[in-house]
Amino acid sequence: MGIESLYSLQFVEAEKVLSLYDGALNVPKILQDWYEEEAKSNYGAYIPFVGTVRDEDGIEGLSFDIYEPILESWFKTWQTKAKESGAIIKMAHSRGDVLLHESSYIAAVFSPKRRVALEFIEKFVEDFKASAPIWKYDLRDGARIYALSRSTAIQGSGILGVKN
Amino acid sequence: MVRVDFLGPIQKAPLELEITNLSELALILQKDTELSQWLSNSAVALNDTLVNSLDVALKDGDRISLLPPVCGG
Numbered sequence: 001m002g003i004e005s006l007y008s009l010q011f012v013e014a015e016k017v018l019s020l021y022d023g024a025l026n027v028p029k030i031l032q033d034w035y036e037e038e039a040k041s042n043y044g045a046y047i048p049f050v051g052t053v054r055d056e057d058g059i060e061g062l063s064f065d066i067y068e069p070i071l072e073s074w075f076k077t078w079q080t081k082a083k084e085s086g087a088i089i090k091m092a093h094s095r096g097d098v099l100l101h102e103s104s105y106i107a108a109v110f111s112p113k114r115r116v117a118l119e120f121i122e123k124f125v126e127d128f129k130a131s132a133p134i135w136k137y138d139l140r141d142g143a144r145i146y147a148l149s150r151s152t153a154i155q156g157s158g159i160l161g162v163k164n
Numbered sequence: 165m166v167r168v169d170f171l172g173p174i175q176k177a178p179l180e181l182e183i184t185n186l187s188e189l190a191l192i193l194q195k196d197t198e199l200s201q202w203l204s205n206s207a208v209a210l211n212d213t214l215v216n217s218l219d220v221a222l223k224d225g226d227r228i229s230l231l232p233p234v235c236g237g
Contacts (some may be wrong), residue, residue: 134236
């Protein structure tokens with residue numbers, strides 16, 4: 001089954017900027033689509049980040065769960081910040097299994113000049129890692145094993161564990 | 165009735181509870197041994213907005229979500 005037939009798209013402010021797919025990302029297609037969508041938008045810089053699943057520690061791949069309502073509101077906050085600087089952010093992420101050497105994550109910033117895009121892509125990807133409601137599992141022997149040691153507690157976590 | 169959902173790797177079915185604030189929820193969940201590894205590292209959302217304090221009133225129909233540590237990408 002082709003990847004295109006599996007994907008679903010999310011729309012934020014009527015723009016195709018946050019896309020979630022079942023399984024691995026079709027990297028050339030996504031990068032080309034984004035390029036073509038903005039080719040005449042007068043942005044001087046298009047800076048993409050492509051995350052690829054590496055062959056390490058004997059894993060067979062990674063798997064992802066996403067909580068979409070909070071992902072969308074988190075992304076919208078970043079899109080608003082980007083717009084204040086004349087930039088836009090686009091993001092694609094996988095749900096479910098992604099095998100070795102496949103891609104699960106692409107983010108890109110378009111801006112009139114390079115400096116804004118270079119700075120935004122770094123801040124955006126770092127906050128994505130710390131805040132976006134996505135859970136990662138290693139695939140080993142066909143099982144999904146939560147990657148707790150590589151995960152980050154969202155800011156403000158732990159309030160329900162405090163004993164009075 | 166307030167619904168409580170446990171997201172991502174927390175393997176627990178949703179709860180429906182008669183509670184009026186988050187402090188009551190904390191007391192109930194702290195007695196649940198299935199959750200002992202999750203309460204200290206999970207974030208809490210009320211109707212899909214993250215909250216930073218237990219000083220939050222709840223009403224009938226509210227939805228609480230527990231979000232354990234994340235790792236996208």
